[in-house]
Amino acid sequence: MRVHVADHPLITHKLTVLRDVTTPSPLFRELVDELLTLLAYEGTRGVRVRPIGIRTPVATTTGVRIADPKPLIVPILRAGLGMLGGMIKVLPTAEVGFLGMVRNEATLEPTTYAERLPADLGDRQCFVLDPMLATGGSLIAAIEFLFARGATDVTAICILAAPEGLAAVEKALSGREVTVVLGAVDERLNEHGYIVPGLGDAGDRLYGTAQ
Ligand code: PRP
Numbered sequence: 001m002r003v004h005v006a007d008h009p010l011i012t013h014k015l016t017v018l019r020d021v022t023t024p025s026p027l028f029r030e031l032v033d034e035l036l037t038l039l040a041y042e043g044t045r046g047v048r049v050r051p052i053g054i055r056t057p058v059a060t061t062t063g064v065r066i067a068d069p070k071p072l073i074v075p076i077l078r079a080g081l082g083m084l085g086g087m088i089k090v091l092p093t094a095e096v097g098f099l100g101m102v103r104n105e106a107t108l109e110p111t112t113y114a115e116r117l118p119a120d121l122g123d124r125q126c127f128v129l130d131p132m133l134a135t136g137g138s139l140i141a142a143i144e145f146l147f148a149r150g151a152t153d154v155t156a157i158c159i160l161a162a163p164e165g166l167a168a169v170e171k172a173l174s175g176r177e178v179t180v181v182l183g184a185v186d187e188r189l190n191e192h193g194y195i196v197p198g199l200g201d202a203g204d205r206l207y208g209t210a211q
């Protein structure tokens, strides 16, 4: 498993506004969209392409096109949905599958409540979107789900991670073809399983409370 932590002043700047408790939902959504455009640039570094010949107004030359089968973007509902718009701007020919997962806030265990994905993910490059890697339970379950469907190459893009959760993901998925791209690794998890300093509940900040 490979981990890449984006190190760029624009990302740190946008993350600072995102974390701010006074940032309202419309601006929060806009910042997630902008952050994704930057993180997707790193996350798609390994996207498969095939060579093609083209003619410019001046000469013939070779370039590349995104290879088939098309990459599959998998936002983890709810909060991952906020990342989809930014990702699809960078990879407009990708297809999109959905996984709905929710973490039990008492046990911190994730459960899967929805899925709409191709039955066979063999040969598909999968790009999982989830803003928060806290204990890592949700991301591990999501990636295991994709591997059980035949996926062999998974990139996860998360905005923030806790060191404890990142270590858990690395332990669970060591030796697998997985890349995790992160906006930042924060200090720790608190006693409620929230990332510190973090940004709070990403789903609530994007969409309001689910209760
Ligand atoms: C949040 C977040 C991740 C998960 C991370 O989702 O979007 O999916 O928690 O926590 P973990 O690493 O400890 O598993 P949540 O379960 O709150 O659902 P939501 O997106 O519907 O708000």
Ligand code: URA
Pocket: 079, 132, 134, 193, 194, 195, 196, 198, 199, 200, 201, 202, 203
């Ligand atoms: N889920 C969130 O939305 N935020 C956290 O800090 C942890 C889990």
